[in-house]
Amino acid sequence: MTLQLVLVVAAALFCVGLYGALSQQVVVMVMMGLELMLNGVILAVAAFWWFLAPNPDGMLLLLVVIAAMTVEMAMGFAIATLLHRSKETDMTDMAADLSG
Amino acid sequence: MLSIIVFSALAIIAVASGIAVFRVDSMARATYALAVSFVAVGVMLVMFDLDYIGVITILMMVMEMAIMAIYMIMFMGMNPALMPMSMVHNNRWSAILATGIFLLLAAGALLVPWPARSGTAAPDLTVAVGEALMGSKMLVMLTVSPILFATIVAALVLANPRGRYDRWGDNLKRVCPDDPQQGGLGK
Numbered sequence: 001m002t003l004q005l006v007l008v009v010a011a012a013l014f015c016v017g018l019y020g021a022l023s024q025q026v027v028v029m030v031m032m033g034l035e036l037m038l039n040g041v042i043l044a045v046a047a048f049w050w051f052l053a054p055n056p057d058g059m060l061l062l063l064v065v066i067a068a069m070t071v072e073m074a075m076g077f078a079i080a081t082l083l084h085r086s087k088e089t090d091m092t093d094m095a096a097d098l099s100g
Numbered sequence: 101m102l103s104i105i106v107f108s109a110l111a112i113i114a115v116a117s118g119i120a121v122f123r124v125d126s127m128a129r130a131t132y133a134l135a136v137s138f139v140a141v142g143v144m145l146v147m148f149d150l151d152y153i154g155v156i157t158i159l160m161m162v163m164e165m166a167i168m169a170i171y172m173i174m175f176m177g178m179n180p181a182l183m184p185m186s187m188v189h190n191n192r193w194s195a196i197l198a199t200g201i202f203l204l205l206a207a208g209a210l211l212v213p214w215p216a217r218s219g220t221a222a223p224d225l226t227v228a229v230g231e232a233l234m235g236s237k238m239l240v241m242l243t244v245s246p247i248l249f250a251t252i253v254a255a256l257v258l259a260n261p262r263g264r265y266d267r268w269g270d271n272l273k274r275v276c277p278d279d280p281q282q283g284g285l286g287k
Binding site: 001003004005006007008009011013014015016017018019022023024025028029031032033035036039042043047049050051052053054055057059060062063064066067069070071073075077078079080081082084085090091093 | 103104107111114115118119121122127130131134137138141144145147148149150153156157160161164167168171172174175187188189190191193194195197198199201202205206209210214215217218219220221222225228229231232233237240244247248251252254255256258259261
């Protein structure tokens with residue numbers, strides 16, 4: 001197991017998530033894409049921590065990424081609820097305008 | 101050698117289930133696939149001796165996927181396990197862009213001369229991260245805490261069906277306010 005191998009796996013996860021975040025129309029599916037991207041980031045940070053500098057700072061960065069994931073999830077669900085209530089939709093294309 | 105085999109198997113599971121999220125026919129299956137991907141990454145973290153972070157990643161993501169499945173059933177108005185769906189836009193360019201960025205990142209990962217490992221891990225990493233959070237790195241905790249609190253408030257404000265200025269009068273069981281303009285002050 002090498003740093004390069006782990007980083008390639010992390011890049012694959014990140015890019016699969018990027019594809020989903022760009023291509024999906026349903027808000028929850030877009031959130032899944034973002035989650036997958038953050039999954040790749042978590043793996044990459046863990047690899048950097050383990051293979052380069054195994055001190056507590058790297059673990060704190062991991063906790064910050066996990067916190068960012070939590071924030072993304074909570075706000076995504078709240079926006080999905082708001083969209084469904086105000087426009088009866090769950091698709092990003094139907095929420096492209098700013099008018100109330 | 102064993103660790104390489106286990107890691108490779110986990111990597112294949114994580115990436116394959118990640119791809120399956122956007123290939124399977126139903127949203128429920130997509131949710132399960134994403135949960136499998138997160139569990140595989142969580143086990144990889146445990147392989148890096150990050151027991152605490154690996155376990156909270158697995159627990160958090162499994163719960164999140166359960167909530168996500170509930171949201172899909174709520175908002176899609178159908179049984180998501182039985183309903184095939186393909187709702188994509190700009191599919192071709194998204195795939196091209198994602199592939200290009202993967203090649204770029206993979207080339208960087210393989211070609212950059214990474215430095216050698218410096219230092220050694222603490223004997224008990226969970227204790228080390230706890231001491232860092234409550235000691236020299238407390239600013240991280242002090243920053244993350246208000247952000248999480250603000251997220252709770254913002255999520256409640258967004259998800260609350262009654263706005264700040266929607267007047268309901270004394271009949272709290274009314275279906276919707278009769279304001280001439282939603283969210284306005286008039287009644």
